[in-house]
Structures are given as structure tokens and as C-alpha cells.
Amino acid sequence: MNDRLVLHGIGVSAGTASGPVAVVTPAVGIDEFEPASVDADADGRRVRDALDQVAASLRERAGHANSETSKAVLEATAALATDRGLIKGVDKELKKGTGVTKAIHDAVEVYATKLRGLGGYMAERVTDLYDIRDRATARVRNLPEPGVPDLTEPVVLVAHDLAPAETATLDPEMVRGIVTEAGGATSHTAILAAQLGIPAAVQVKGIAEALASAENVELAIDGGVGEVIVAPTASDVAELKERSRRRAAALAGSSGEGATRDGHKVKLLANIGTADDAAKAATYDLEGSGLFRTEFLFLDRDAAPSIEEQTATYTSVLESFGTRRVVVRTLDAGADKPLSFADLGPEENPALGRRGLRLSQAREDLIDAQLIALAQASAAAPAADLWVMAPMVSTVEETTWFADKARAHGLKRVGVMVETPAAAIRAKQLLSLVDFASIGTNDLSQYTMAADRMEGELAHLLSPWQPAVLSMVRATCRGGEATGKPVGVCGEAGGDPLMALVLVGLGVTSLSMAPGKVNAVRAALRLHDLDTCRQMANYAEDAQTATDARNAVLNMADPVLRDLL
Numbered sequence: 001m002n003d004r005l006v007l008h009g010i011g012v013s014a015g016t017a018s019g020p021v022a023v024v025t026p027a028v029g030i031d032e033f034e035p036a037s038v039d040a041d042a043d044g045r046r047v048r049d050a051l052d053q054v055a056a057s058l059r060e061r062a063g064h065a066n067s068e069t070s071k072a073v074l075e076a077t078a079a080l081a082t083d084r085g086l087i088k089g090v091d092k093e094l095k096k097g098t099g100v101t102k103a104i105h106d107a108v109e110v111y112a113t114k115l116r117g118l119g120g121y122m123a124e125r126v127t128d129l130y131d132i133r134d135r136a137t138a139r140v141r142n143l144p145e146p147g148v149p150d151l152t153e154p155v156v157l158v159a160h161d162l163a164p165a166e167t168a169t170l171d172p173e174m175v176r177g178i179v180t181e182a183g184g185a186t187s188h189t190a191i192l193a194a195q196l197g198i199p200a201a202v203q204v205k206g207i208a209e210a211l212a213s214a215e216n217v218e219l220a221i222d223g224g225v226g227e228v229i230v231a232p233t234a235s236d237v238a239e240l241k242e243r244s245r246r247r248a249a250a251l252a253g254s255s256g257e258g259a260t261r262d263g264h265k266v267k268l269l270a271n272i273g274t275a276d277d278a279a280k281a282a283t284y285d286l287e288g289s290g291l292f293r294t295e296f297l298f299l300d301r302d303a304a305p306s307i308e309e310q311t312a313t314y315t316s317v318l319e320s321f322g323t324r325r326v327v328v329r330t331l332d333a334g335a336d337k338p339l340s341f342a343d344l345g346p347e348e349n350p351a352l353g354r355r356g357l358r359l360s361q362a363r364e365d366l367i368d369a370q371l372i373a374l375a376q377a378s379a380a381a382p383a384a385d386l387w388v389m390a391p392m393v394s395t396v397e398e399t400t401w402f403a404d405k406a407r408a409h410g411l412k413r414v415g416v417m418v419e420t421p422a423a424a425i426r427a428k429q430l431l432s433l434v435d436f437a438s439i440g441t442n443d444l445s446q447y448t449m450a451a452d453r454m455e456g457e458l459a460h461l462l463s464p465w466q467p468a469v470l471s472m473v474r475a476t477c478r479g480g481e482a483t484g485k486p487v488g489v490c491g492e493a494g495g496d497p498l499m500a501l502v503l504v505g506l507g508v509t510s511l512s513m514a515p516g517k518v519n520a521v522r523a524a525l526r527l528h529d530l531d532t533c534r535q536m537a538n539y540a541e542d543a544q545t546a547t548d549a550r551n552a553v554l555n556m557a558d559p560v561l562r563d564l565l
């Protein structure tokens with residue numbers, strides 16, 4: 001008999017599920033008995049073959065991927081498997097006489113240290129790199145590649161961490177839930193799970209230990225609140241089913257324009273990264289796009305896309321949304337999203353370095369080409385409601401530089417993102433120069449709290465419930481009110497139904513989020529009037545801690561709101 005145990009992690013994909021456990025095959029590791037390498041050339045060829053096979057199998061899976069995002073993740077991992085730097089590193093280890101599997105591990109470690117040193121997006125690729133290492137090691141040992149077992153019945157999948165390459169190809173019909181012991185709330189895995197609609201919880205400490213002593217155990221998961229029950233009782237499963245039913249009931253009838261109960265309008269918009277995302281998001285009941293992350297068109301390429309290619313993509317995005325609003329963010333590269341063709345040299349602290357608009361100022365050719373393409377797209381889709389904004393703005397000079405440039409290209413609606421405390425507390429001055437602002441709460445939290453957003457261990461500091469972050473949002477909204485300009489939110493905070501109420505109470509006029517989150521946010525707004533949202537905002541901002549802020553707001557909320565979380 002297995003003991004019932006309740007564990008708590010971070011919920012990253014809402015929904016409930018239960019079922020038998022399938023554990024992801026762990027990596028085999030270094031062969032302890034392997035001989036030293038005496039023929040580095042021959043051993044190098046073996047490793048190359050293994051890496052080529054890994055790349056080929058990842059590419060094949062990319063061909064079957066069920067979304068553009070999954071495909072892109074798999075292709076990026078495949079490209080890393082045949083990276084010349086990695087292979088050279090393995091050759092170097094073999095020449096020292098290191099055995100084959102140890103050479104793979106040592107070379108990967110050297111490479112991983114380099115990536116971690118670069119920080120941000122590159123540091124995140126370390127998970128992909130370890131995935132490649134483990135697959136190649138299994139291949140040279142003639143053992144099955146680690147990963148998800150072949151599934152014959154629907155399961156709840158448990159892993160220490162799940163590589164994006166694994167998550168991308170999961171079949172939602174067979175994988176009812178995902179539980180990982182490690183992993184961050186903004187990792188590729190979490191984003192992909194949410195996109196696949198599979199309930200998921202990360203950072204569920206103790207799950208491996210709980211399963212080690214259990215046999216044929218079942219798991220139940222609530223991916224909204226991050227709760228995982230090992231060996232759930234029949235009443236646990238019934239309670240989760242009841243939660244699902246209540247959620248569906250709370251969402252029923254959520255349609256139309258975003259507004260509070262008393263009719264205060266709040267535009268509900270989609271975050272998108274590609275023309276495919278736009279086409280998909282446009283089929284949802286939402287009012288446009290509040291953030292088109294254009295850098296996805298530039299990443300993983302050797303050269304910038306041509307003006308023609310950009311024009312075609314932007315036109316397609318605008319056409320997808322018809323007359324609905326589309327807020328395009330100009331290139332936000334650097335730091336976690338480096339561009340090989342716009343490398344400004346190594347930086348000690350890339351997140352504080354020449355990223356976002358700062359990179360555009362150093363590489364004016366890139367932003368000029370982008371603005372030309374946007375103006376052409378706007379002319380090609382005359383019905384479109386195109387807004388254009390710059391990322392990582394801190395000063396009046398930067399704002400003027402961007403606004404002048406965008407307007408000189410004929411773009412009508414020009415704005416800035418508020419992602420730095422400097423922009424937040426000087427919002428009035430910045431907004432007097434442009435038409436709108438959009439708060440990037442992901443970066444605004446990182447820079448307000450001086451906590452790297454990629455660092456899973458600092459999740460408590462990065463919470464948008466931190467009163468200091470809420471004060472920054474308040475300051476921005478005051479700037480909006482003083483100048484009569486709209487202030488939106490396009491960071492992850494906008495997609496949290498409870499936080500959405502606070503943001504509206506602080507004065508935010510639009511919320512942009514993953515399209516799948518719009519229904520819950522719309523339902524939450526409909527349950528509350530503007531006055532309540534304002535009181536919630538006051539309580540949250542006055543709270544001593546992030547936890548107190550959230551609890552205070554949850555206690556003030558309509559009880560049905562709990563069903564939406």
C-alpha cells in the first residue's frame with residue numbers, strides 16, 4: 001500500500017489530471033569501465049556519428065512536431081548537437097587519452113560553463129546541451145536514448161527535469177500531466193507544456209524520493225496551483241474532477257470585450273512571436289495582439305532577415321488580425337537573446353548591457369530596416385491598427401530617438417516599453433513624447449528587485465506581487481493618467497487572473513498574454529467592479545510582503561475567482 005502524500009511545486013499549466021506514473025528514463029552517464037582513448041581519430045568519428053544520429057533523430061521529431069514553437073525548439077537543439085565548438089572540444093579531450101563517454105561529458109561541461117557565463121538565453125541552452133550529451137552517450141554505449149518511454153496508456157509523466165526537445169513531442173492524449181522536480185517557471189518546458197494544454201507543475205521537491213519507495217503508484221496533479229498528490233485517494237481524484245468542473249463553469253460564457261463588472265473596458269490581447277502564432281491567436285476571442293516579439297524572426301540566423309522578408313511577415317501578422325490592434329515591439333536582442341550577426345562583444349553583465357533599444361542604437365541599420373518593413377506592411381494592410389514600441393527604454397533621450405525615427409518612417413502610433421525602474425518613475429516625461437506605454441513586468445521585476453529572471457531559485461523575488469514592483473506599475477499608470485495616454489501590461493503578470501485585477505486597479509488599460517489565458521482573465525474581470533480592483537491594488541501595494549499582497553487580494557476576490565486559478 002502506497003502512502004498518500006501531498007507535494008507542492010510551481011503550477012505552470014492550469015488544469016487537473018490523474019493517472020498512473022511514467023518516469024522518464026534517466027541518462028546512463030559515463031561508462032566507468034571504458035578504456036582510455038588510444039586512437040583519437042577513430043573515437044572522434046564514433047562520437048561524430050553519435051552526435052549526427054542524435055541531430056537526425058531530433059530533426060525527424062521536428063518534422064512531426066505539432067506546433068511551430070515545438071519545431072523551432074527541436075531544430076535549435078539539433079543544430080547544437082552538431083555545433084563545431086562542441087565537436088572540437090570532444091576531439092581535444094580524446095587527444096589527451098580520455099575515454100569516449102568521459103570525453104563527451106568533459107567537453108560538454110566546458111561548453112556549458114561558457115554558456116552559463118554568457119547568461120540569459122544562452123545559459124538556458126545548457127539544458128539542451130545536457131540533453132544532447134545524454135543522448136550521444138547512450139548511443140556510443142549502444143543503450144536506448146534516455147527520455148520518455150513508449151506509452152501505451154495515458155499517464156502522468158514524472159522527470160527530474162524535462163528537456164524542451166522531450167516536451168515538444170509529447171502527445172497530450174497520452175500525457176495527462178507533467179511533474180518535474182527541477183525546472184523554472186519561465187523555462188522552455190513550462191512554456192511548451194502550457195502551449196500543449198497539458199497540466200504541469202515544476203519544482204516539485206521530493207517527488208523522486210516519494211516515487212522511489214512506491215510501486216505502481218498513481219499521481220494526481222493540479223497544474224494551476226502546483227499541487228501534486230502521490231497515491232491519491234478516490235476522494236482526492238473526485239475533488240480534482242470537481243475543481244475542473246468548477247473551472248469550466250467559471251469560464252462558461254466568457255466572451256467578448258474585456259471589461260469589469262461595471263463596464264470599465266480593458267483590452268485583452270495576445271502575446272505572439274511568429275506569423276503562425278498570429279494566425280492562431282487571431283482565431284481566439286480577443287482584441288488583437290499587445291506584444292509581437294519580432295526578435296524571433298532574427299534569432300538562430302547568420303544574417304538579419306531582408307526588408308522583403310520582414311515586410312511579408314509583418315503584413316501577414318497585420319492581415320491575420322484584420323482591423324484589430326497589433327502592437328509590434330522592435331528588435332529586443334542582446335542578453336538572453338543574442339544575435340550572432342549583431343554581437344557587440346563580451347559583456348560582464350549582459351542583462352545590464354547593450355540589449356534592447358541600446359543594441360538598436362549601436363546597430364541603426366537593423367532598426368531602420370525593421371521600421372521600413374513595418375511602414376511597408378502598414379501600407380500593404382491599410383485596415384490594420386499598427387502600434388510600434390521599443391524595448392528596454394530608460395531615458396527621455398532614448399524615447400525621443402526612437403519616436404523621431406519611427407515617426408520619420410511614417411509610423412503613426414509610437415510607444416515605449418516600461419521595463420526599467422527609470423522608465424517607470426519617469427513615465428510622465430516619457431509618455432509626453434509618445435502615444436502609449438506597455439509595461440514588461442518580466443523585466444521590470446528583474447530590474448526592480450535586482451534578481452536575474454532566469455534564476456529559478458529567485459522566484460520569490462521575481463514575483464510581480466512584490467509590493468515594490470506594484471509601486472513601479474502604479475508610477476507608470478500615474479504617468480499615463482497625467483498625460484492621458486494608455487498604459488498596457490504585456491509581461492507574464494497580465495495572464496494571471498488575480499493579478500489582472502490588481503493591474504486594472506492600478507490603472508492599466510490593456511492586458512496582453514498567452515492567448516490560452518484570455519478566457520480566465522476575462523472571466524475574472526467580469527466578476528469584479530473597478531472600485532474593488534482599485535481597493536485590491538491599494539491593499540496589495542500597501543502589503544508588507546508579496547505573499548501578504550496576494551493573500552489580501554485573494555480574500556477580497558469573489559469566491560468563484562479561486563476556480564479560475
Ligand code: PEP
Nearest residue numbers: 440441442443490491492
Ligand atoms: C517583459 O519583460 O515583461 C516582456 C514582455 O518582454 P520579454 O519577456 O520579451 O523580455
Ligand code: MG
Nearest residue numbers: 419440442443
Ligand atoms: Mg522584456
